[in-house]
Amino acid sequence: MSVQEPGAENIRVPQLNRRSDEPFGVTIAEALAQRLQSMITQLEPGFEPGRRLDVEAIAGQFGVSATPVKQALKSLEAKSLVEIKPRRGHFVTLLSGDDVREIMNARGALEQAAIRACASRGLPEAILDALKQAFDRCQRAISNQDYEDYRRADLQFHRLWMVAGGNRRLVELYDILMAQAQIVYVYAPHSPEDIKASTVEHENLLRIAESGDLSRLEEAIGQHWNKSADRALGRYQAYLRKGEDVQVADGGS
Template sequence: MASDPQPLFPKLARDALSQRIAQMLTEAIVSGRLKPGDRVSESAIAREMGVSRAPVREAGRLLESAGLLVSQANRGFFVRTINADDLDQIYELRLCIERESAARLVRVGGVPGVVAELHRQLDKMTGWSTDGQVIHQIAADLQFHRLVVEKSGNRRFLAVFDTLASEIQASTALIERVFDDPHKIARNHLLIIDALETGDQDEARAAMDYHIGVAREAVVGHFRVLEAGHPAPPPRPVP
């Protein structure tokens, strides 16, 4: 008799199931075990993990909101099709918008009114990172960057940022898995706040360039390796 195929996922205990399933699915996507376009079968995953379909469905919804999965009527969830070139262009556009948003925020004198809010988002990111709650950390990270764009006062920047929101969330989820220290990633947002508080537009631009540029290099490079058919590289240390 043929042996049963090796399951993709281990069985889980019944605490915080949807969050844990979402994290495991994220790791499977980023490592290339689940590939762009693959169907994420609720029944198959539930059977492999020894859980009901309900927490798997909820995990799918969480990852849909994070931009990693898409749902199709009467067909369920699928891994979002995204490649290295897509990611590179997302980061390039983010750099254009967020670099100039940071500079504009300084120029219009909006920094004092937003610093407390940015620190609150930073605290949320750090807290969620400590607890291993990746989905919530992604949401807090997105809101941090959105605040910079929103408070810059350029409505066109904000409209484009909001259009990109699901793709930004997806790329943020990838950052959490490519780098080896999500907690440190959260703290690195402090560099942006510090640069904004200098009151120097060039300092603000440089901080955003560095912050997004490092992520761009790592995530896009990671996906180029996967697309070449090589195993996923180990997580990178955070600079």
């Protein structure tokens, strides 16, 4: 483990075994939070929902003290990715069925708010072009049976509605929900039937967006998310009933 001067955890450093996609100028705690979030959302071994997180082990893994690890986990608690239980420790959040529905409904509500923000100026042409490209990417992924790329393209398609609204804070909130939703999609991925239904709905959203009828678009987005929430909840509940690979360590449920 590396030795650091007191307070060094708050010094901005250029790297912490930095990956090429991580920005320079972040604190150790911020870099750890980014890395741990990725490990949680990708369900890496030891970071599955319900798993107890060993602060000292994580500190040793990254060659830092326990302080930035605790700071990083605290920031992930604010994103509902980690639960901190007094006298019991830190746990990766295990989502309930209600959590899944709330996440999906909240994403839909934010997308609708973003569309309302466009009412006076319409959807930017660049956003429409990007939506078409994301939709085409979804189609290619389906044809290639590349469901991981489909998931990424689907997330991109939906995030573009938020970008269209032009409200940075709403986009930040949306990104937190997207991180939580990734856990659902990894454990309970889209079924071929659900992908087919979503594709029809996405195509309808694109058609309405091109017409410029934003009031109708807002309504259609709400309807899409109601259906999407039902589909995601059904998959996730089926997964939980099977109980496959969900290991709740140290009484973390």
